[in-house]
Amino acid sequence: MHxxxxxxxxxxxxxxxxxxxxxxxxxxxxxxxxxGFQAGVIMAVAFILYGVxxxxxxxxxxxxxxxxxxxxxxxxxxxxxxxxxxxxxxxxYLDYGAFTPHHPEHGQHYGILVVELGVGVTVTGVMxxxxxxxxxxxxxxxxxxx
Amino acid sequence: MTFLEAxxxxxxxxxxxxxxxxxxxxxxxxxxFRDFWARLHAAxxxxxxxxxxxxxxxxxxxxxxxxxxxxxxxxxFLFITGPTATHAVANAALVxxxxxxxxxxxxxxxxxx
Numbered sequence: 001m002h003x004x005x006x007x008x009x010x011x012x013x014x015x016x017x018x019x020x021x022x023x024x025x026x027x028x029x030x031x032x033x034x035x036g037f038q039a040g041v042i043m044a045v046a047f048i049l050y051g052v053x054x055x056x057x058x059x060x061x062x063x064x065x066x067x068x069x070x071x072x073x074x075x076x077x078x079x080x081x082x083x084x085x086x087x088x089x090x091x092x093y094l095d096y097g098a099f100t101p102h103h104p105e106h107g108q109h110y111g112i113l114v115v116e117l118g119v120g121v122t123v124t125g126v127m128x129x130x131x132x133x134x135x136x137x138x139x140x141x142x143x144x145x146x
Numbered sequence: 147m148t149f150l151e152a153x154x155x156x157x158x159x160x161x162x163x164x165x166x167x168x169x170x171x172x173x174x175x176x177x178x179f180r181d182f183w184a185r186l187h188a189a190x191x192x193x194x195x196x197x198x199x200x201x202x203x204x205x206x207x208x209x210x211x212x213x214x215x216x217x218x219x220x221x222x223f224l225f226i227t228g229p230t231a232t233h234a235v236a237n238a239a240l241v242x243x244x245x246x247x248x249x250x251x252x253x254x255x256x257x258x259x
Binding site: 004006007010013014017 | 226227233234237
């Protein structure tokens with residue numbers, strides 16, 4: 001367990017910061033560079049870093065594969081559901097003005113936030129799922145050999 | 147331009163340009179040095195030094211604003227991650243059996259069981 005001590009300590013410091021930065025990029029994306037895709041990738045990086053330095057088993061305790069697969073679908077559902085809600089309110093698909101008809105700019109603001117949240121959730125799920133698929137293969141060399 | 151503004155511009159550009167100098171020297175080191183260890187040394191040390199100097203120069207340029215706070219946060223982040231990445235690369239090379247040519251009998255670096 002004393003192997004890679006420096007990497008373990010630094011990773012424990014950084015994972016929380018990376019998740020916080022991902023949330024900043026996610027919800028500040030309409031004022032500064034960023035948005036759902038970038039935030040999703042940064043969020044996935046936190047989990048991937050944790051999995052690389054600790055182990056696949058320990059990251060899967062935090063973020064189990066069944067939850068990852070649900071998140072992939074959930075993000076698309078949030079995105080498409082936003083569009084369907086605006087359809088039911090009598091507007092075009094993904095016309096965010098439907099949410100606050102008296103003040104369409106506010107509705108567009110909230111609509112973008114919700115859609116970007118959907119994008120972020122899906123991208124996080126897909127990136128982590130790809131990492132799980134690669135890292136979950138049977139290892140060629142055992143952990144003690146290097 | 148008042149004296150303070152001129153001083154601020156001078157200090158910030160001296161810092162930024164010296165940071166750029168360190169980074170370019172590091173790039174030459176990666177290009178020209180002999181073996182893996184010397185190149186890693188050139189890459190890591192000059193990178194940290196250049197990063198700190200450039201961040202300090204940009205902080206002076208930005209003044210007491212939110213940008214300075216963000217720059218300091220980025221600087222702290224790079225200051226932690228840069229040496230850690232260098233350590234990880236060097237550790238992986240050492241554990242996989244690569245040794246500096248000046249110290250072929252270097253001990254205490256065998257893979258830990």
